[in-house]
Amino acid sequence: MVPRYSRPEMSAIWSPENRYRIWWQIEVFAAEAMGKIGMIPAQDAAKIRAAYDADVLGEIDVEAIDAIEAVTKHDVIAFLTWAGEKLGPEKRWLHQGMTSSDVLDTALAVQLKQATDILLRDVDILLEVLLRRAFEHKKTPTIGRSHGIHAEPTTFGVKLAQAYAEFDRNRDRLAAARDEIATGAISGAVGTFANVPPSVEEHVAKALGLKPEPTSTQVIPRDRHAMYFATLGVIASSIERLAIEIRHLQRTEVLEAEEYFSPGQKGSSAMPHKRNPVLSENLTGLARMVRSYVTPALENVALWHERDISHSSVERFIAPDATITLDFALGRLWTLIDKLVVYPERMQKNLDRMGGLVHSQRVLLALTRAGLSREESYALVQRNAMKVWESDGALSLLDLLKGDAEVSKRLSAQELEELFDLEYHLKNVDVIFDRVFGD
Numbered sequence: 001m002v003p004r005y006s007r008p009e010m011s012a013i014w015s016p017e018n019r020y021r022i023w024w025q026i027e028v029f030a031a032e033a034m035g036k037i038g039m040i041p042a043q044d045a046a047k048i049r050a051a052y053d054a055d056v057l058g059e060i061d062v063e064a065i066d067a068i069e070a071v072t073k074h075d076v077i078a079f080l081t082w083a084g085e086k087l088g089p090e091k092r093w094l095h096q097g098m099t100s101s102d103v104l105d106t107a108l109a110v111q112l113k114q115a116t117d118i119l120l121r122d123v124d125i126l127l128e129v130l131l132r133r134a135f136e137h138k139k140t141p142t143i144g145r146s147h148g149i150h151a152e153p154t155t156f157g158v159k160l161a162q163a164y165a166e167f168d169r170n171r172d173r174l175a176a177a178r179d180e181i182a183t184g185a186i187s188g189a190v191g192t193f194a195n196v197p198p199s200v201e202e203h204v205a206k207a208l209g210l211k212p213e214p215t216s217t218q219v220i221p222r223d224r225h226a227m228y229f230a231t232l233g234v235i236a237s238s239i240e241r242l243a244i245e246i247r248h249l250q251r252t253e254v255l256e257a258e259e260y261f262s263p264g265q266k267g268s269s270a271m272p273h274k275r276n277p278v279l280s281e282n283l284t285g286l287a288r289m290v291r292s293y294v295t296p297a298l299e300n301v302a303l304w305h306e307r308d309i310s311h312s313s314v315e316r317f318i319a320p321d322a323t324i325t326l327d328f329a330l331g332r333l334w335t336l337i338d339k340l341v342v343y344p345e346r347m348q349k350n351l352d353r354m355g356g357l358v359h360s361q362r363v364l365l366a367l368t369r370a371g372l373s374r375e376e377s378y379a380l381v382q383r384n385a386m387k388v389w390e391s392d393g394a395l396s397l398l399d400l401l402k403g404d405a406e407v408s409k410r411l412s413a414q415e416l417e418e419l420f421d422l423e424y425h426l427k428n429v430d431v432i433f434d435r436v437f438g439d
Contacts, residue, residue: 001324005286010327013114014320017060022107023079026204027094028052030186030196033203034096039196044090056086076100097188097195101307105220106184108319110208112228115323116178122330123171123235127164129334131437134160138429141422142256142347143358148248152358153351153425156257156342161436163242168436170235177231180224184208185216190306218307222300225315229297232322236290239329243283246336250277256347260339279336286329293318351422355388356397362419363401363411370410380407 001011012018028048035045061082069078076095084091095103138157143150186201187193193201198212205212213220250258259279261267267274296318300311351358360381367377384400384407398420401407407416 001320005328006324007328007331010115010118010324011320013111013118014324016062016065019107019111020060020062020065020079021057022110022208023076023103024052024057024083025208026103026106026184026186027080027083029204029207030098030102030200031093031096033200034093034196036203037197037199039200040093040096041090044093047090048087048093051087057083074100076103097200098186099189099218101216101219102186102188102196104312105216106186106204106208106210108315109182109184109210109220112319112323113178113182113209115319115327116174116181118327119232119235119323119330120171120174120178122327122334123167123174126330126334126337127167127171129338130160130164130167133337133340134158134164134433134437137342137344138433139426140342140344140347141351141426143351150350150354150358152361153422155426155429156344156347158429158432159245160337161433163238165436166238166241167235170231170238173231173234177228181228182210183213183220183224184210185213185220187213187216187218189218191216191218217305219303219311222297222303222311225311226294226297226301229294229318229322232326233291233294236287236326236329239333240284240287242333242337243280243287246340247277247280247284250275250280254346254350255343256350257340257342259336260341279332283329283333283336286325286332290322290326290329293322354393355391355395356420357385357388357393359420360385360397362424363397363407363416366411366415366419367407372410380404 001014028051031040031045031048034040035042065075065078065082068081069075072078072081080094084094087094134157136157137160138155140156141153142156142159144152144154184201184205185191186196186204187198188196201212204210246257246259248254249256258275259277261275266272267276267278296314300314303311364374364377364381367380368374372380381401384404385397387400388395388397398416401411401416402413411419
């Protein structure tokens with residue numbers, strides 16, 4: 001966890017204090033369930049619950065727990081030893097019939113659920129910003145590019161609507177990932193419930209807002225976690241996709257949009273004129289990091305037999321780092337889009353820059369309707385278009401076509417002029433917006 005790319009609310013989820021609080025809840029709720037079925041004395045279960053309600057742990061003494069672990073070499077035992085000091089003789093019923101994975105895996109599920117709630121909120125804010133700015137620029141003409149080269153006109157609002165639709169899908173994926181990861185397991189050694197009955201698991205899971213894992217093998221199967229982190233990786237890639245678009249649009253030669261440059265901000269230690277897309281570039285780097293956690297999560301699926309701990313050290317890295325990094329990246333992205341400076345005049349200038357080449361397909365189609373084969377039509381348009389290209393837009397495609405005898409005998413000057421109408425390309429923008437945003 002790098003403080004530079006961390007936000008307090010998400011970081012707090014992965015603090016030792018929060019982790020131990022969840023462990024304590026699991027132990028208390030398990031004891032409570034055991035007391036109800038007579039597995040442990042009901043009065044002792046009630047004492048444990050009363051201690052929980054009275055917050056007998058108080059401030060979690062992480063250093064004290066660490067000191068115990070230095071001797072025991074076992075984190076769960078160290079915590080139970082420290083927590084037990086706050087109880088009377090009833091402490092002997094803590095962890096009854098349970099194994100460490102019952103606590104660790106169930107607590108991880110709670111933490112991931114908590115983290116995902118923040119991520120879902122992040123995506124919701126981003127969607128609100130994208131929606132507002134998409135409608136702001138719904139009819140702002142700009143050039144669409146393929147291979148980085150001018151293709152045909154679109155609008156900047158359509159670009160943002162495409163991003164909205166992508167993140168709307170990502171929200172659905174994230175909600176599904178939350179649902180899949182939110183399972184708890186209190187099934188004992190090798191997951192047979194031999195020493196702790198399923199009813200205890202059901203009680204603990206319900207109290208923590210989880211579902212019981214249908215069949216754990218002492219650990220919760222890691223295919224769930226693999227899918228979860230893969231989802232975070234997909235969202236990170238969507239962040240980078242939008243960030244790269246902004247980086248391109250801010251290039252000096254393009255300059256159709258740029259990141260907000262605040263008063264007093266400096267772009268370069270050497271060149272005072274610089275205004276760099278540093279936030280977008282940063283998002284590209286952060287996306288790489290989130291994606292890098294996907295492969296370890298996939299490799300965690302294949303554990304030995306019912307359980308090993310090769311996944312444990314991996315998850316101590318990737319669970320906090322992936323969620324903290326993605327939370328920061330989403331926050332940075334919605335701030336970037338919210339303050340993004342858009343230059344419609346520059347967009348129009350770039351649209352007009354190449355002498356009308358962006359209308360070439362319309363001429364091609366009109367010539368085929370006039371009776372030429374597609375090959376003949378393509379050749380006629382291309383030979384004129386290449387002259388415009390090689391002149392760097394100094395020549396006009398419309399003028400060249402009007403002067404081409406083979407073209408003009410099939411299409412009149414007025415018909416050709418009508419083919420260069422920008423609004424033609426934008427006629428279905430409302431349809432696209434209706435599909436993306438509905439009502």
